[in-house]
Amino acid sequence: MKFSTAAIMAFPAALLLAWQAAAAPGQGPDAETRAWWTITEALSNDRMEGRDTGSAGYDRAAQLVADKFKAAGLKPLGDKGSWFQPVAMNEIAIERAGIGVGDRPLVFLQDITVDPSNAMPVTVDAPLAYRGYCGAAALGDVRGKIVICHGVNRPGLPGAAERIAAVKAAGGIGLATIADPGFAIEPPRWPFAYARSVTLANASPDTDGFLRLRLKADALKKAIGDHGPDAGDLIAKGSAGEPLPGFDIRESFHATFTVKRRQITSSNVIGLLPGSDPASTDQAIVLSAHLDGYGFGTPVNGDGLYNGTLDDAAYVALLIRVAEQRRGKGYRRPVIFAAFTGEEKGLLGSTWFVAHPTLPRTSIAANINLDQLRPIFPLDLLTVHALDDTSLGDDVRAVANGMNIAVQHDPEPARNLLRRSDQWPFLQAGIPATAFVFGYRPGTESERIYRQWYRTGYHTPLDDPHQHIDWKAAADFNRFFKTLVERVADQEAAPAWKAGSSLRPAGH
Template sequence: MWHIRTPLLLVSMGLACGASLLAQTGARDAQIRRQAHDADTLAWWHRTEQLANDTMAGREPGTAAYDRAALLVANEFKAAGLEPAGEAGTFFQPVPLLKLDLDPAGTEFHVERPGTASLPLRSLEQIAVRLGPQTPASFRAPLVWAGYCEAAQLADASAAGLLAGAIAVCFRPHLGHADPGSNAALLKAHVAAVMWVDDPSEPLEPPRWPLPAARVVTLAQDTSAAGTGPALLTLRLNWEALPSVLQGSQHTAQELLAAARTHAPSPSFAMNTTLAAHLHITTQRFTASNVLAVLPGTSKTGEYLAVSAHLDGYGRGEPIGGDAIYNGALDDAAYVALLEQLAARQHAQGFARSVLFCAFTAEEEGLLGSEWFTQHPTVPGIVADINLDQLRPLFPLRILTTLAVDDSTLGGVVRAVAAARHVEVRADREPERGLLHRSDHWPFMQTGVPAVGFIFGYDPGTEAESRYRTWYRVQYHRPQDDLAQPIDFRAARDFNAFFYALVAKVADDPARPTWLPAGANDHPATPGAF
């Protein structure tokens, strides 16, 4: 049973952070005063610091640190005068989860070739495996290069007797360019597994190693996912390990990469090596809670506008630069903090519609908290969702990319509110990244609820684009997404003000949001990615 504690919890947490955090906070406060000239932005950032400091240990679901973060958010919602919207009169909705993970002790990967010593591959640094309930504890199979794993090439390689019982090794296609027939062709060829090699020339989201963790989390009651797991054993190889794996094959990594950069034909060939693996797989069942609260409406009390962000992060993971805490400051502690700040600003004064505040769990594991909520809603009559994620205030807010902007009447409201602030609204110009499917607005849309999400936009070749791409290379899902990273607080202030105005407009609008007949919310996800 959860109990709401006093705000003294916040004081004790702050003291635990130590002198270094206090100094960092002081420097940030001065920067915010210079850039934003705004007490609201300062208060929002202080809330972010509470959620993203090292004592929160990255807020991995199923940990004591996540539970502390959830309790902190519930306390803030309660202090703002919101009402509980979870289960049994609380602010919490427990979500049942199942975690598969690799224990480093007892997990080994080796490349074997005749006449030479085996080559060890380091888990999460050079190689990774997609875990599922059917993942074997050990396997051993020859490696066969199969180009881009396109269906036609796989069929030819299978006819030549190369693939049956082997691990097909292929360059991972650039985002949006995967062959939709690839998985079926791999299964038809009776391969033992597929190993995707990261292509370092990927322009939109370049691959980065090490990976944070090996774990895979699913809804514990989702038999379609947890019961069957991946249909095909799937591995991932760091590009930097490919030259060693190719030794003795008469082909080089640079030769194959040169072909990949122009998408020239890449030959299929036996690599004259074998991959052997022993996996120590652990299983854990646990719950982690969504935090849910309501600001009751004044007239349309039976209609709810959801405002959402995700509370979870990656927790502790593979160290990068000596730091193993994946704080998730912008992704997404800052925008849970913005929900708290909106609640505090309202002083329990409602809009026409009720507003449902949602801090979801397990978003990073596959939108699991929002999926569970949309399957088991704790309130009826949700008319729309405004989701806060994928927001990076790194440069002035002049362009706001809005996901699903043309799918519902929410898009017109977004454009009107943004125009009053001299912000241009654009549809997603990089749909191949699949961002529409990668955040908590998507489960709402799948259940028929209009929704929008936002990205700070930019023009190609500008300083804004450079900062955005750098963030995805350096900070995204890394310990470097912390409280010390570069932030444009004027841009943060401007987005926060836009969000407050948008919530007020949608919550007070006499007309409820509706889908448009020509909505195009069917952008394809990227096959084969994990």
């Protein structure tokens, strides 16, 4: 039986993934891929409770990684001769919230959420205004108001930072951003698992009381009521980038927040495979993936556990398999295996490691990071971050060409993926780094699967060990990665920046 694209998109998420698994042709995993997946399952089964930063489930997963690193012959490279580098953090969480406009309630985490901050108000009663895209010229008098703005990702329209700056400058006390349903590549995901903010404990306290809210497009009608333009028409025009009006809402916005603050500690897990060449000891290659996930959150179809199998347990598992297959035999250069914490909370573990490395920072030559990888369709095209900025891009091209895999620059720059994973702190520190995304060609079945996963799987409970995997694609990427690591770690020249790179910090 064949289904139209429209019919497929209408399937409930769980049924769609079940249909994909049943309909997908091909073989099961080969022995090596099965070994990788066995570790993936161990890291993302229900016992690990989604590996939320600072949780007992995360600590169990971290101990498992440390045990695997030890058995593989790595040396501990954490603090005080251990496998662990503890990272102290402060967490602010909204435990409960009552939110509405007039007598119309907005359901917390389903219709609306808030980005918690240290100085945010715990009670709000303020006028509400709708101002389209919230360009500075369109705001008018919004003093003391919460302002509703469309969170579009279109050239020529205000971006997130511009909207916040404009509303603040016009006197607004908060911004409710409509999560843009027109951003089709990475559409909004509702419900939100929770409303939490985690920062490094040594970060400067946030003294900005500006309220940052996110509003579901379908909830706009609840927010504006029946006194303004049709909410559905506003969403359609906003998603298309068409001109929008501005108007005030008659009823006030009101909210009460129950806030919980706590200090937590969560550890990076770091191991070292010493190099074989004494002349290359100051050219370590960091291989990284993030161990943390979302943990427990708002249930989706009755499931409240966000296992985080592909994001990113599978690629911590790949680091373990690389170490296991080396059996303690070093490459020319030292290789650091790093499972970072707090990536989902803002790249916290990698930021801490780069600022407080467990070996001299000057001896770190490069980072190859694993995240944003979805082996759910054939691998014939790979998006490569910082492809032309360092010699790592040349290494990627050479390995990919040998496997008949094309490479490309990021075709979706509006998603800002380069800065959203653990390669970014290394690049900011002047250390050559790269990372990868499975690419697709427009209009193909691969694109359909990719987009559907972002609608139903990304940061949801459906990213679990039971989802459909393209086993050949998984094996192909794993082989690509192992070959790339061997090339970078064994070749004569260490990774280096290229002249003219726009990412290269001054002085590097």
